[in-house]
Amino acid sequence: MAKKDLIIRIGGEGGEGVVSAGDFISAACARAGLEVYTFKTFPAEIKGGYCMYQVRTSPDRVYNQGDTFDVFCAFNGEAYEMNKHLLIPGSVFVYDGPGGDFEPEIPEGVTAYPIPMTKTAQDLKSKRSKNMVALGALSALFNIHEGTLKEVLTDKFKKKGEDILNFNLGAFNEGKKLGQALTKVDEFRVADAKDPDDVIIISGNEACGMGAILGGAEFFSAYPITPATEVAKFVAEHIPKTTGTLLQAEDEIASIAQVLGASYAGKKSLTATSGPGLALMSELLGMSTMSETPVFLIDVQRGGPSTGMPTKHEQSDLFIAIHGGHGDSPRIVMSVEDVKDCIEMTVEGLNLAEKYQCPVILLSDGSLAFSTQTIPAPKPENFEIVKRKLWDGKGEFKRYELTEDNISPMADPGTPGAQHIATGLEHNESGTPRYGGKDRVLQINKRFNKLSTVEASCKPTEVDGDGDADVGIIAWGSTIGVIREAVARMRADGLKVKGFYPKLMWPMPVSQYEAFAKTCKTILVPEVNYQGQLAHFIRSETTIKPVSYPISEGLPFTPSMIVERTKELI
Numbered sequence: 001m002a003k004k005d006l007i008i009r010i011g012g013e014g015g016e017g018v019v020s021a022g023d024f025i026s027a028a029c030a031r032a033g034l035e036v037y038t039f040k041t042f043p044a045e046i047k048g049g050y051c052m053y054q055v056r057t058s059p060d061r062v063y064n065q066g067d068t069f070d071v072f073c074a075f076n077g078e079a080y081e082m083n084k085h086l087l088i089p090g091s092v093f094v095y096d097g098p099g100g101d102f103e104p105e106i107p108e109g110v111t112a113y114p115i116p117m118t119k120t121a122q123d124l125k126s127k128r129s130k131n132m133v134a135l136g137a138l139s140a141l142f143n144i145h146e147g148t149l150k151e152v153l154t155d156k157f158k159k160k161g162e163d164i165l166n167f168n169l170g171a172f173n174e175g176k177k178l179g180q181a182l183t184k185v186d187e188f189r190v191a192d193a194k195d196p197d198d199v200i201i202i203s204g205n206e207a208c209g210m211g212a213i214l215g216g217a218e219f220f221s222a223y224p225i226t227p228a229t230e231v232a233k234f235v236a237e238h239i240p241k242t243t244g245t246l247l248q249a250e251d252e253i254a255s256i257a258q259v260l261g262a263s264y265a266g267k268k269s270l271t272a273t274s275g276p277g278l279a280l281m282s283e284l285l286g287m288s289t290m291s292e293t294p295v296f297l298i299d300v301q302r303g304g305p306s307t308g309m310p311t312k313h314e315q316s317d318l319f320i321a322i323h324g325g326h327g328d329s330p331r332i333v334m335s336v337e338d339v340k341d342c343i344e345m346t347v348e349g350l351n352l353a354e355k356y357q358c359p360v361i362l363l364s365d366g367s368l369a370f371s372t373q374t375i376p377a378p379k380p381e382n383f384e385i386v387k388r389k390l391w392d393g394k395g396e397f398k399r400y401e402l403t404e405d406n407i408s409p410m411a412d413p414g415t416p417g418a419q420h421i422a423t424g425l426e427h428n429e430s431g432t433p434r435y436g437g438k439d440r441v442l443q444i445n446k447r448f449n450k451l452s453t454v455e456a457s458c459k460p461t462e463v464d465g466d467g468d469a470d471v472g473i474i475a476w477g478s479t480i481g482v483i484r485e486a487v488a489r490m491r492a493d494g495l496k497v498k499g500f501y502p503k504l505m506w507p508m509p510v511s512q513y514e515a516f517a518k519t520c521k522t523i524l525v526p527e528v529n530y531q532g533q534l535a536h537f538i539r540s541e542t543t544i545k546p547v548s549y550p551i552s553e554g555l556p557f558t559p560s561m562i563v564e565r566t567k568e569l570i
């Protein structure tokens, strides 16, 4: 019987159009009503170097990129070398040949389909269209819906000119003929089209940008940095349709300073960056804490430190997000699981910053940043937009008034009667600088104590599975999608396992962690960083003694890695 979900991987060189080919397949499947989850990895160079795109598609929901591919399409010898160990019996190999730059050895049990991609593109006098020859062949071999494929291809290339569109359509048709001429001996095929639900297909970064617009952002300032740039790109395209403003700053320090200034002026404001940018911004995050000015920051984590592995996946900014500040600087830190979450948590982060008047950091990651997924089309009316507590104009205005919930009313600059000193200095209730004593203690208590209700303001942490478990898996960020599938597989096999998926990382919902751990014999914490950063916080903040499972090769976990490690523990 044909497999329900299908995983196609394309490998080639940066500049050969691997990403475009993958994007076309995923968009075509989404338009045909199927679920899609993509993963791509590429080098930091603009041209050259190994580039990979994986599409997983199914009629049912998919939560991650999968264990490995069913079909691998190699554009060149390097891609073949990188993936040949994964060509296992039952898999399918489509490759550039004859006429390519390599002669593959086909392992026993692997179905191979040679497609002369380079040669056909050369014959068509358009080397650029090699990816379209491959796409045509893949479409014919694996039932990738030709109608929707041609639609997305046309949408993209029409913008580049009729001639570019036409030679690419021609190359696609040539590739299709080559695919049809082969005798298909495998059973892999994309599921049949169904009536599309009201869905969109976007990447994690675009979803964060969409969340900013839906969350009522009025000011966005950022400095471009991989892998966060597309957040600003999306906002730049859409914020002009609102009353909001986008500024590209000269560097990260300037961008966070502008965000602070705009927020002080009464605008819901945010920035997006990656690890090195967050490090540069940390001094001004202290000012946000001290001056109680709302600031929302999206950190799309990458392989660090320094320039590190800028295009690779990692979850290693938890330490800096939570404790990367000078002095005692409380803040809220959250993380996102998938593309849908990127929208919802961005809206929530903007709201929490307004409500608690402090820095709020949302952690996304490299895998999610570039992953495109099908999600229900968001409805603007479903998002609550929270505004800051404003002074009602009665009585004396005290910017840092001690209140029951520790949150003081703000006033936009220029509000009559609301004059106050705004600085990063410690202060009394009115904002007058004070350098110690009672006012210091009252104000520092206020800044910490106001966060005591954050946990209650957020959704409770999701527990996946019920009853007692031999192993409970705690995961954060995009690793959650992998754990969901691993837990489902193991539970289907009768193993007693559960998952716990925190989105509020700080302040840590300690009692929820403890309650979960009480139902599990062992706690496993898989995360993509070297030090096991969440496991570290679990050890320091709770009574739980987790087993840490850190990896740091620049790639996400796969479900089978989790299944294997969990079985070892059981």
Ligand code: COA
Pocket (backbone or CB within 6 Å): 013, 014, 015, 016, 017, 018, 019, 020, 021, 042, 043, 044, 045, 046, 047, 051, 128, 129, 130, 131, 132, 164, 168, 226, 310, 311
């Ligand atoms: N005909 C015409 N144009 C085509 C085409 C075809 N058949 N196939 C692809 N293209 C175009 C694409 O549309 C794209 O142009 P666009 O950006 O105007 O849309 C361009 O060629 C690149 O193709 P694409 O498929 O997107 O990428 P690729 O698979 O060739 O890989 C990248 C190249 C994207 C990985 C690489 O250029 C890159 O950006 N690397 C990362 C750089 C980085 O972020 N460095 C970090 C610095 S810290």
